[in-house]
Amino acid sequence: EVQLVESGGGLVQPGGSLRLSCAASGFTFSSYRMNWVRQAPGKGLEWVANVIQNGSEKYYMDSVKGRFTISRDNAKNSLYLQMNSLRTEDTAVYYCCRGSSSSFWGQGTMVTVSS
């Protein structure tokens, strides 16, 4: 059974940092690109970042470039999102998704940026 389990969310002050993790199981993790997608409270979906299978190419939405870093560890079947210089507008549920077309989603982890 395919599973994606996100962790690492929480409450952080503006300007702070968080590192999200996503543990994958039930499929060959190293064969898939992976996405982070977020959803602000009561709002729609917003793609955040993508990493290719071997981690050598990464793509970001403009508003997180230079602040967020996506990475992966294929030996640990894990995806990460290092988030620095957090802003109130980064408050959202962050989902880990399999593949560029997001064929499977985790349950998400909530990130709240507030003073």
Place this chain on the structure above:
Amino acid sequence: DVVMTQSPLSLPVTLGQPASISCRSSQSLVHSDGNTYLNWFQQRPGQPPRRLIYKISNRDSGVPDRFSGSGSGTDFTLKISRVEAEDVGVYYCMQGTHWPLTFGGGTKVEIK
């Protein structure tokens, strides 16, 4: 960035009746590899999104055949042939052809 425009925003439907959601892109979604990376997602209340359709018209495993996708270029449609109670939720289109990947604003399907 490619803008994805969905309509309507809200879609009240009678059980057993059909429903149709439109998604238009600001530029062609035909990739240089010949594929069109247009996907549809369903998000039931309190749940993460679930992909229903990929590359315009391919249903994911376990998706009922009352869901169908069609379209080409910049104009796409998701149809539900006979709406059931479990279909209530928000539906999103997403393009995967151009960076950054972008989603439509969502269409809320509810029962009349």
